[in-house]
Amino acid sequence: MKKVKMNIPDQGDYQLKEGLNQLKTNVAFCGEGIKVISITSSVMNEGKSSVAFSLAKTLAADGKKTLLLDADLRKSTLVAKYHIEGIEKGFSHYLTGQAGKEDIIYATEYDDFYLTVAGPLVPDPIRLLNSDLFGTFMEQIKEKFDYVIVDTPPLGLVVDAVIIGQHTDGTIVxxxxxxxxxxxxxxxxxxxxxxxxQILGAVLNKVDQVSGGYYKYSYYSEGYSHGKHKKKQK
Structure with missing residues (x-):
């Protein structure tokens, strides 16, 4: 398996780390069968991709073999944001028959943290997401990883997140x-x-908490189960 290099900004902020740990705990409380989780938002720039990346890295740091799948085939920023080096093929290559599954899953310098990037943008993402190749891929990777975190486009703009979500165990908004x-x-x-x-929960992102004159940014999560609002343990 090929390996990539990336530049991850320091996440030394206590509130941020605490919020991620709370989110990781809530994911565990969702149940043993919840392994493939999609992340979406309403509009762009709400921080869904950062949440997806940070959650995947946090799960991997806890010893869970985790794949971050960038399924935003419309406007992915993952490679540029984290300065990822060594990528040859992405998810769109696989969905268009230009690469095999083994060609698009990369190891990282972090133990148990694996990555699949979106690849080149495509003109008709819906058709590719509705293909048998997509369904087959989602079934196969579920057997190989403890967790798969899937970054999807904002649902307030396009319907991709619904199509992707139907192949996952649930979604976080x-x-x-x-x-x-x-x-x-x-x-x-x-x-x-x-x-x-299934809606597993919601993450309130970019929260301002004034403490001693400084602003803190944290993640909070609140769960949903089987269509009914149900606050989960923190």
């Missing part, structure tokens, strides 16, 4: 504090439920 209106979030939840995608 990232919400930026003070930005997303209730009606937009309700529409996102409705789309997921209509598509029979």
């Amino acid at each position: 990232v919400i930026e504090q003070g930005v997303i209106k209730r009606k937009i979030l309700q529409d996102v939840v409705k789309q997921l439920r209509t598509g029979n995608v």
Whole structure:
């Protein structure tokens, strides 16, 4: 298996680490059968990709063999954001028959942390996500990893997250504090439920906590189960 190099910014902030640990714990409380988890949001720039990356890395640091799958075939920023070097093929190469599964899963310098990037943008992502190749890939990787974290496009803009979510054990919705209106979030939840995608929880991101004159940014999670709002243990 080929290995990539990346530049990950320091996550030394205590509140950030604590929020990630809470999220990791909540994922564990979702049940033993919850292994493949998609991450979405309502609109762009809510931090869903950062949450997906950080959650995958946190699970891997806990000794769980974890794959981060970048399934945003429309506007992925993963490679540029983390300055990933050594990528030859991505997910779109696999879905268009230009690469095999073994060609797009990369090891990283972090133990138990694996990566599949989106690859070149494609003109018709919906067709590829509805293909047998996509379904086969999702079934096969579930058997090889303890967790698969799937980064998806914002659901308030396109329906990709619903299609992807139907091949996962559930989804987490990232919400930026003070930005997303209730009606937009309700529409996102409705789309997921209509598509029979289980909502595992919501992460309130970019939270400002004033402490001693400094602003802290943390992740919070609150769970949903089988269509009913149910607050999970923190």
